[in-house]
Amino acid sequence: MTFWQAQLHRRLRETVRKGGIDVAYPDGSTERYGEAFAAPLGVRVKSRAWLRRLALDPELALGEAYMDGGLQIVHGDLYTLLDLVWRNILSNGGAPGPAIPAFGRRLLRRLAQFNPxxxxxxxxxxxxxxxxxxxxxxxxxxxxxxxxxxxxxxxxxxxxxxxxxxxxxxxxxxxxxxxxxxxxxxxxxxxxxxxxxxxxxxxxxxxxxxxxxxxxxxxxxxxxxxxxxxxxxxxxxxxxxxxxxxxxxxxxxxxxxxxxxxxxxxxxxxxxxxxxxxxxxxxxxxxxxxxxxxxxxxxxxxxxxxxxxxxxxxxxxxxxxxxxxxxxxxxxxxxxxxxxxxxxxxxxxxxxxxxxxxxxxxxxxxxxxxxxxxxxxxxxxxxxxxxxxxxxxxxxxxxxxxxxxxxxxxxxxxxx
The missing domain is CATH 3.40.50.150 (Vaccinia Virus protein VP39)
Structure with missing residues (x-):
C-alpha cells in the first residue's frame, strides 16, 4: 500500500460510520468502509495522482475527480455517494480532511470574498x-x-x-x-x-x-x-x-x-x-x-x-x-x-x-x-x-x- 493510499484508507476508516462504500484502488485492491451490509455503493480511483489529491484535500478534489473522470462510480450514483458523504460529515461533527487546507481557507476567507x-x-x-x-x-x-x-x-x-x-x-x-x-x-x-x-x-x-x-x-x-x-x-x-x-x-x-x-x-x-x-x-x-x-x-x-x-x-x-x-x-x-x-x-x-x-x-x-x-x-x-x-x-x-x-x-x- 502506497503512502497516499494508506492516508486515504485511514481517513475513510475513521470517517465512514453510516452506510457503506467499496473503494477500488489503482493497485487493483478493493476495500469496504462503513457498515458491512449496507446497500452496494462502489467507486474506483483511477490513478495514484488522484489518490494523492483526494488524500491531501478531499473538499476540493472530490468534485474535480468526478468532473475529470479520476473517480468513477461503479455501483450506485452520484446522489447516493454524496448523501453518504453528508451523513458521515454530520455524524462526525464536521467535514473530514487535513487541517492545513481548511485552516488556510478560514484564514484567507475575507480576501477570497473581496469583491470590488x-x-x-x-x-x-x-x-x-x-x-x-x-x-x-x-x-x-x-x-x-x-x-x-x-x-x-x-x-x-x-x-x-x-x-x-x-x-x-x-x-x-x-x-x-x-x-x-x-x-x-x-x-x-x-x-x-x-x-x-x-x-x-x-x-x-x-x-x-x-x-x-x-x-x-x-x-x-x-x-x-x-x-x-x-x-x-x-x-x-x-x-x-x-x-x-x-x-x-x-x-x-x-x-x-x-x-x-x-x-x-x-x-x-x-x-x-x-x-x-x-x-x-x-x-x-x-x-x-x-x-x-x-x-x-x-x-x-x-x-x-x-x-x-x-x-x-x-x-x-x-x-x-x-x-x-x-x-x-x-x-x-x-x-x-x-x-x-x-x-x-x-x-x-x-x-x-x-x-x-x-x-x-x-x-x-x-x-x-x-x-x-x-x-x-x-x-x-x-x-x-x-x-x-x-x-x-x-x-x-x-x-x-x-x-x-x-x-x-x-x-x-x-x-x-
Missing amino acids: ARRAQKNAAHHYDLGNDFYRLFLDDDMQYSCAYFEQPDLTLEEAQQSKKNLIAKKLLIEPDHSVLEIGCGWGGLGIFLAKETGATVNGVTLAKEQLRVATDRAGANSLSKHALFRLKDYRAVDGRFDRIVSVGMFEHVGLPHFQEYFDQVAKLLNDNGVALIHTIGRPDGPGVTNPWIARHIFPGGYIPSLSEIVPAIERAGLFITDLEVWRLHYAETLKEWRRRFLDNADEVKRMYDVRFVRMWEFYLVSSELSFRHGAHVVFQLQLAKRQDAVPLTRRYLLKEPAARPFQAEKPRVVA
Whole structure:
C-alpha cells in the first residue's frame, strides 16, 4: 500500500460510520468502509495522482475527480455517494480532511470574498453569462434562478416559483405609485411581475450581460419598457431614493468584507417610509467558509452568510428587521427539480459544452440539494425598514389576496 493510499484508507476508516462504500484502488485492491451490509455503493480511483489529491484535500478534489473522470462510480450514483458523504460529515461533527487546507481557507476567507466592482462583474459573468439557452434547459418558464416556495408539496416548479413571487409582493406592500429597486434582477421575471401586478415602476440592476439582454427584451414584449427598466450596473453605483427595495439570490455574491457597504447602501437608497426584502441562502450554524470546489468552479467570490454575520451590519445601517422567515427544505425541492430537468437534457448540455461540464453541473446540483436536505443551508427572507410602523404589526396581511390593480402607464422613474 502506497503512502497516499494508506492516508486515504485511514481517513475513510475513521470517517465512514453510516452506510457503506467499496473503494477500488489503482493497485487493483478493493476495500469496504462503513457498515458491512449496507446497500452496494462502489467507486474506483483511477490513478495514484488522484489518490494523492483526494488524500491531501478531499473538499476540493472530490468534485474535480468526478468532473475529470479520476473517480468513477461503479455501483450506485452520484446522489447516493454524496448523501453518504453528508451523513458521515454530520455524524462526525464536521467535514473530514487535513487541517492545513481548511485552516488556510478560514484564514484567507475575507480576501477570497473581496469583491470590488470590477471583480464582482467578472465573478458574475463566470456563472450567469454561460448562455441563456443553457439556463432555459432546467429553469421554469419565467427563468427564476432562486428558491421556489412550495406552499403545497404537489406544486409544479412553475407554480412554486409563482408562489414565491406572490409572497414577495405581499411582503413588499407595493402601491401603484411606488418606485422599486431590484438589486440583482436576473432575467427580469420578478421585476416584470411586480410592475405588471402592482402598477409600480421597477428599476432592476445586474452585472450579467446575458441576463440584461433577456430582461430588457421581455419588458418590451410585455409593453413594460417604461415600467420595468433594467441596467448593467453595480448596486454600489445606484443613486436616488426608492419606496421599495428587493434583492433575491444576490446577497450570496456580495462577499463578507462588503456586508456593511451593502446594507449602508440599502439604507441610503430606501425612503424613510420604505420597505426592503432581502432573500438569501444562509447558514443556520454560524459563520463558515465557502466550499473550495464551489468557489473555484461555480461561484467565485461567493459566500453564504449566517444571521450572526448579517444582523450586525443591518443594525449599524440603522435598519429595523420587521420580519424574518426561514425556509428550510424549499430549496432542496427546487434543486431536485432543476437536477431532474438538467439530467433529462444532459445530451443537449453536452453538445453545448462537453461531458466535463455536464459532470461539473451535476455535481453542483446534487451537492447543493443535499446541503439543504441535511440542514447545512437554509433560506432567509429579511424584511427591513427604517420605521417600526412601516409594515403592519401582525402577519395577517400576508393571508389576504392582493386586490387587482389596473396597469398605469405614467410617471416612469428611471434608476440613475
